[in-house]
Amino acid sequence: MDIASFEFLLQLIEPKITKQNTRMRQSVTARERLIATLRYLATGRTYADMKFTCAISPQLLGKIIPETCKELFMALKDDFIKFPSTTEDWLEVARGFANTWNFEHCLGAMDGKHIAIKQPPHSGSYYFNYKSYYSIVLFAVVNANYEYLYIHTGTNGRVSDGGVIQETDFYDKLENGLLNLPPPSILRNSQIVAPYVFIGDDAFQLSDHVMKPYRKDINTPRNERIFNYRLCRARRTVENAFGITACRFRVLLSTISLENVNNIDYVVMACCALHNFLRRNSSNYMTIQCMDHENHNHTVTPGEWRQEQSHQLHGLLNRGRNCEERAKVIRKLFTEYYNNEGQVAFQSQFI
Structure with missing residues (x-):
C-alpha cells in the first residue's frame, strides 16, 4: 500500500474512529488505529505480540481492531464491492x-x-x-x-x-x-x-x-x-x-x-x-x-x-x-x- 492509498483510507474513516481525549490520558489517534489494524491484517500477529510495535495494550487492540475493520468495510463496500444490480x-x-x-x-x-x-x-x-x-x-x-x-x-x-x-x-x-x-x-x-x-x-x-x-x-x-x-x-x-x-x-x-x-x-x-x-x-x-x-x-x-x-x-x-x-x-x-x-x-x- 502506498502513502496516497493509506491517506485516502485514513480520510475516509477518520471521523468514525477518532476518540476524544480525557483529563486522564490522550486517546489513540485515528492514524495509529489504522496503522495497527493494517499491521494486524497483513501479519496475522497476536495482540500480545503487536503491543511491542504499536505501544498499545492487547486489551485496547481488542477493541480498536474490530471497530476499525468494521468502519473500513462500511466505508469501502459501496464503491469497491459493488454487486451488479441491473x-x-x-x-x-x-x-x-x-x-x-x-x-x-x-x-x-x-x-x-x-x-x-x-x-x-x-x-x-x-x-x-x-x-x-x-x-x-x-x-x-x-x-x-x-x-x-x-x-x-x-x-x-x-x-x-x-x-x-x-x-x-x-x-x-x-x-x-x-x-x-x-x-x-x-x-x-x-x-x-x-x-x-x-x-x-x-x-x-x-x-x-x-x-x-x-x-x-x-x-x-x-x-x-x-x-x-x-x-x-x-x-x-x-x-x-x-x-x-x-x-x-x-x-x-x-x-x-x-x-x-x-x-x-x-x-x-x-x-x-x-x-x-x-x-x-x-x-x-x-x-x-x-x-x-x-x-x-x-x-x-x-x-x-x-x-x-x-x-x-x-x-x-x-x-x-x-x-x-x-x-x-x-x-x-x-x-x-x-x-x-x-x-x-x-x-x-x-x-
Whole structure:
C-alpha cells in the first residue's frame, strides 16, 4: 500500500474512529488505529505480540481492531464491492469473462473457503468442520478481474458442500429471479441460445444458472474434458482472488482468536474490501508473479500464493449432488458450443 492509498483510507474513516481525549490520558489517534489494524491484517500477529510495535495494550487492540475493520468495510463496500444490480451491470461482467477467459455468458466465478477460528465460547461442535478444526466459511462471487462482486461470511464450518450457498441472500435472490439477470441469448458465432450462468466446482449443485465441471475419470469423453478445461480456466479467477487475499492479508492464514464471531466477520470482510481497493489503486498489490498466469502458448505458471500449500484456506467438500435434467441439458449446450463454434485453438493440448 502506498502513502496516497493509506491517506485516502485514513480520510475516509477518520471521523468514525477518532476518540476524544480525557483529563486522564490522550486517546489513540485515528492514524495509529489504522496503522495497527493494517499491521494486524497483513501479519496475522497476536495482540500480545503487536503491543511491542504499536505501544498499545492487547486489551485496547481488542477493541480498536474490530471497530476499525468494521468502519473500513462500511466505508469501502459501496464503491469497491459493488454487486451488479441491473442487466447491463451483469452483461459487463459477462463481457469480461468472454474477452479475458473465453467463457461466454459467465456472470461470475464462485467458491467458498474455510477460515480457521478459535472455538467460540459455548459453541460446542457448531463451528467444527470436516478438516477437524473450527472455522467460518467465506463464500464469494468474483469477476474476471479477480475482484469480489459479492461476499458472505459467518456460516459455521460444519456446513459443507452446497449448503454454504444456501445460507446466503445471493442464493435466495437467484432462486426467486430477483437478480435482474440477462435473459437467455445466442452464444457468440453460433445459433445456440443459452442462459447466463455462474460457474463453480463440484461442491455446488448444477442448476439452470450454476455450471460446474463433469466428473473426472479415465472414461470421461473428450468433449466433456474440453468443457471442464474451459470452465476451470475461467474459475481460476476465484481461486486466485482467495489465494492472493490470504497471502497479502495473512491474518486469513492464521487461526483468528477473536471470541465474538461478528468481529471475525468484520476482519474477513475488511480484507476482501481492501483487496478490491488495492487491486484498483495499487500497481504493486498484484504482480504477474503472484497470480496464475499464462504464456503465449497458454501454459499456466502457478502464482506465488500456491507455494504456501501448508497454509492454504481449505475449500468446500466436493460431493456429487442430484440435479434436474434441464440443468444437464444446459451444460450439454455449452459443451457442444465449446467443442464446435466456440472452440479456441489451444484447448486440445490441455486435456
